Amino acid sequence: MKKYVPGLLLCLILAIPAWYLGKLIPVVGGPVFAILLGMAVAPLLTGNEQIRPGIAFTSKKILQYAVILLGFGMNLSTVLQKGRQSLPIIAATITTSLVIAYVLFRKLKVPEKSAILIGIGSSICGGSAIAATAPVIDADDNEIAQAISVIFLFNIAAALLFPALGTALGLSNEGFGLFAGTAINDTSSVTAAASAWDGIYKSNTLEAATIVKLTRTLAIIPITLFLALYRARNEQKNSNEKLGISKIFPFFVLYFLFASIITTVFHLPHALTGQIKELSKFFIILAMAAIGTNTNLPQLLKTGKKPMILGFCCWVGISVVSLTLQIVLGIW
Secondary structure (H helix, E strand, O other): HHHHHHHHHHHHHHHHHHHHOOOOOOOOOHHHHHHHHHHHHHHHHOOOOOHHHHHHHHHHHHHHHHHHHHHHHHHHHHHHHHHHHHHHHHHHHHHHHHHHHHHHHOOOOOOOHHHHHHHHHHHOOOHHHHHHHHHHHHHOHHHHHHHHHHHHHHHHHHHHHHHHHHHHOOOHHHHHHHHHHHHHHOHHHHHHHHOOOOHHHHHHHHHHHHHHHHHHHHHHHHHHHHHHHHHHHHHHHHHOOOOOHHHHOOOOHHHHHHHHHHHHHOOOOHHHHHHHHHHHHHHHHHHHHHHHHOOOOHHHHHOHHHHHHHHHHHHHHHHHEEEEEEEEHHOO
C-alpha cells in the first residue's frame, strides 16, 4: 500500500481545490476542474516513476469505489415509483443516443471506446456513467478525459439554453422537469437548469427533474453488463481462450446494485446517504485528477473534432426525442 501513497497524495492535493471550484461553479463541476488541474501539472511529472502506482490506483480503483458509493444514494422504490412516468422517454432517449453514437462511430471513424463513452455519458448520467463504463471497456485516460470534456461542453449549453427553450416552447412545469431530467446528462446541469426554471416560474420542478435523472442512472447496470459480455466475447474470439467470470463481470457494478438495495430495504436516512453521495462525487474528482495527469493535451485537441460532433448529435437527438415523446404521450 505504501507504493500508492505519493501518487494518491498528489491526486488529493489536486482534488481538493477542484472540489471547491466545482462547488463555486457547479455548472462546470469538480471533475472538469480536476482534469484541467491534472493536465496543468502533467509536464512537471515526466520521469517521476514514484508517483505512477498511486496515480494508476486512483484512476482505476478509486473510480470504481465512486460508482459503488453512488448506489447508496439510490432508493429504488422511491426512484421507480416517482420516475415511472418517465420510463418510456428515458428508454427512447438512451436508445437514440446509443444508435447515434454507433452510426457516427462507423461513419466518422470515431475511436470505438470514445464513441461508447460519449454515447453512454450523453444518454445516462454524464460523468458517473463514464466512470462506470470506462473500466468495463478498458478505456485509457485520454479517452476518458475526451469524453468528459465533450459532456462538459453540452452540459453548460443545456443549463444555459434549456430554460429559455422551455419557455419559448410553452412547456408546463411537469414537461420541463421531464425535459431537463431526460435531455441533460449530468446532475449538476440538471440542477442548474431546473433551479433556473423554478426561479422564473416559482415552481418545484427541481425535485421532479432530479428523480427522472436518478431513474436514468439505473441504466448503468444493464448497459455495463452488456458491454462486459461484448468485450469478453471479442477478446475470446481474438485469443481463442476461454475467459473466467472474474475477467468479464464488472463486480463493482454489482456492488453498486447491492448498495442501492441496502438503502431501499433499510431506509437509510437522507442525512447519511447524502454524505455518502458527496464522498462518491469527491472520489470521482480524485480519479479525474489522476486521469488528467496522464492525459496528452496536444493529442486530445488534435483528435477532438469528431468526438465533439458525435456528442453534439447525441445531445440534439436526445432533446428532440424527449420533446417529441412528450407530445405523443400528451404531457406537453
